[in-house]
Amino acid sequence: MNNQELENWHDYEVASRREIMALLRQIGEKHQLIRMLVKGEADVCVTTVLEVDPDTNTVVLDRSIDRSQNDRIVEAGKVRCETSLDKIRILFTAENLRPTLFEGNAALRADIPLTLIRLQRREYYRMETPVSNPVRAIIPLPIESGAGTAVFPLHDISCGGIAILDNKLQLGTTIGETIPNCRIELPEIGPVVVSLQLRNSLDMTLLNNKSNRRIGLQFVDISRGGMAGVQRYITKLERERNARLAGLA
Known part of the structure; x- marks a missing residue:
């Protein structure tokens, strides 16, 4: 997935902050796995949403078990994420990634995305x-x-x-x-x-x-x-x- 691919799906873009936070919360509550593409398909990390914090406008994501991959994620600053929720494909960009602690364990914190893509129909997968x-x-x-x-x-x-x-x-x-x-x-x-x-x-x-x-x-x-x-x-x-x-x- 890349910028061009996301551009193809602009008709499915969600820009409501309330809706974006609700979707991220549901992804976390249902323990849905998220594929985090650090450098495209060559460098992929599987993560989950741990917390959505509206006060700081951030989302906390689980970190990779690979320390060097965490370094690459933080160094990249922003990564593509894709997951599914009730058979609906969700795509978003996690930006401003930095190390954080969640319930005493190391994690990653990112800004809540301004927009995300919600593909309701599986056959529109490109x-x-x-x-x-x-x-x-x-x-x-x-x-x-x-x-x-x-x-x-x-x-x-x-x-x-x-x-x-x-x-x-x-x-x-x-x-x-x-x-x-x-x-x-x-x-x-x-x-x-x-x-x-x-x-x-x-x-x-x-x-x-x-x-x-x-x-x-x-x-x-x-x-x-x-x-x-x-x-x-x-x-x-x-x-x-x-x-x-x-x-x-």
């Missing part, structure tokens, strides 16, 4: 598509870009929609605009033709200083066959990812 063999989306261009169509690589896919990379900045960025007759070529599954509604766009600067734009698009009136194809492809990606992780374990 899978990143392979970089080595990019999935192609063939999308009609606006008239100001010369009309016709252009091919865009997918960044990720879910049963709710896709994110594409528009490195030539050919598409518009009007939120809510719907583009009909888009064709997504799913490897080993086949093409899915669907209308796509623009939900968000994010301009990024790559490591080589080139600019790129990631655009989040939601499926509109997708056919039952098209949705079945998307689900099969996501299952295929998940299976391949799990096989890779099992091979690395």
